[in-house]
Amino acid sequence: MVKGGWLTMTRRKSGSLAVIPWTAVNTPDWFEWTDDLDLSLGASxxxxxxxxxxxxxxxxxxxxxxxxxxxxxxxxxxNGKSAHGLRKLRASMFRENGASEDRRKAILGHETGAEAAHFSKSADMRRVISGTEFPTPASQSSKSAYK
Known part of the structure; x- marks a missing residue:
């Protein structure tokens, strides 16, 4: 359900609650919000x-x-691109952008810190330490995160 700019849902697999910013007004900097999804849903x-x-x-x-x-x-x-891989990619991006473990758990519906760490393990540690401005060669992009 979307209410007040937030999507709140119960993940079917784990039963955990996930809360996701739906509009740019509520979006933290580390989320990298775009209006692509909103525009797609508006056209459907x-x-x-x-x-x-x-x-x-x-x-x-x-x-x-x-x-x-x-x-x-x-x-x-x-070949091999999947919705599951997209979740792992976003988890890594959130970590690189400075989202805390608790924030990653809340937005992705993870129950444990170990699960949050597993989903974001392909994050570029140089970016985690110095921020996303650190250049990453194309050959080192999050390959494993998007499978």
Whole structure:
């Protein structure tokens, strides 16, 4: 549910609560908010769920994941790109941008510090220490985070 600019949801797999800033007004600097999602949702038919079939029915988690991977292939992205990898990439970006472990846990719905650390382990430690202005060669980008 989106209320007051925040998306609050219960993760189906773990039952944990995730709270995500939905508008730029509420977004912390480390989140790197863009209006891409908001614009996409605004151009789509209204449903109670955000990812639906062509017939308007909610997609299952497994089907949504397969749909995402297929869309990545259709867009010409490398094989192996997945929604799960996108979560890991964002976790690493949040860590590089200075988000605390508690903040990463809250936004990604992680229960433990170990889970938050696992999801962000591909973060560039130079960026974690010095901030995101530190250049990273393309060959060292978060390859493993986006699988």
């Amino acid at each position: 038919p209204r449903h109670m769920t955000y990812i639906v079939t062509a017939g308007g029915k909610p997609r299952s988690e497994k089907c949504a994941s397969q749909w995402f991977s297929k869309a990545c292939r259709a867009a010409g992205l490398e």
